[in-house]
Amino acid sequence: LAKTTQPISMDSYEGQEVNITCSHNNIATNDYITWYQQFPSQGPRFIIQGYKTKVTNEVASLFIPADRKSSTLSLPRVSLSDTAVYYCLVGDNGAGGSQGNLIFGKGTKLSVKP
C-alpha cells in the first residue's frame, strides 16, 4: 500500500481557499486517491475520490498531476465548521481485486479562524 505524506497542520481564515497537498510517490497503477474529513469523536466522512486529473464535487476539488505522485485537496471558501483533520489515502479500494483496505496516515489538522 502506498504511503502518504501530508502536512501535520494548517491554519486558515474563514472565506479563504485551502489547498492541502499529499505526497504518494509509490502509488500503484490500480490505486485511487481518497480524502476523508474527521471531526473529534466521529467517524471519517468521505470527501472526494479520484484517479487522475481533476475531480470536483459539491464540497471540494481534487487535483492530481499526470505522474500521480501527489494530489491536492482544494476546499473553497472555508468556514469555521471546516476545522477538522483531513486524511489522504491511497489504495486500490478493491478495484484490482484486493480487499481494498485503507491505511490511514497522520492526517492534516486544519484550523479555520474567524
Add this chain to the structure above:
Amino acid sequence: GAVVSQHPSWVICKSGTSVKIECRSLDFQATTMFWYRQFPKQSLMLMATSNEGSKATYEQGVEKDKFLINHASLTLSTLTVTSAHPEDSSFYICSARALGTRDSRGWSSYEQYFGPGTRLTVT
C-alpha cells in the same frame, strides 16, 4: 453518500466482561467491512477486514481471539471485545465498502463509508 450505523455509540463496561459492537450498512450491501481503532489524538488503526460469510483477516498485532468479528450478512458485521481491560478503552470505528462509479477505463472504484464510531470505556 451511503450510510453506515454503529451501535452502541458509547459503552462503559467492567474489566473482564465482553462487549459487542454492531456495524450496519443501511442503504447498501457491503461484502467487505473494516474495523478500526483510534486512540486520542492519533490516527485510525486498521484492526481487521471482514468479508461476508468468511473469517476475518486480522492485521499484525491484533489478537483474533480477543477481538471476535462476525460478518453474517451483507449488511451487518459485529466486533466483540472479549475479556475487556482498561487498555482496550478506545474509539472503535467500522467502515463498509460500496461500489462506486466506473471510470474511463471501465474499472469500478470502491468507496468506503465509515460509521459514527463507538466509544468504549473499560473500568
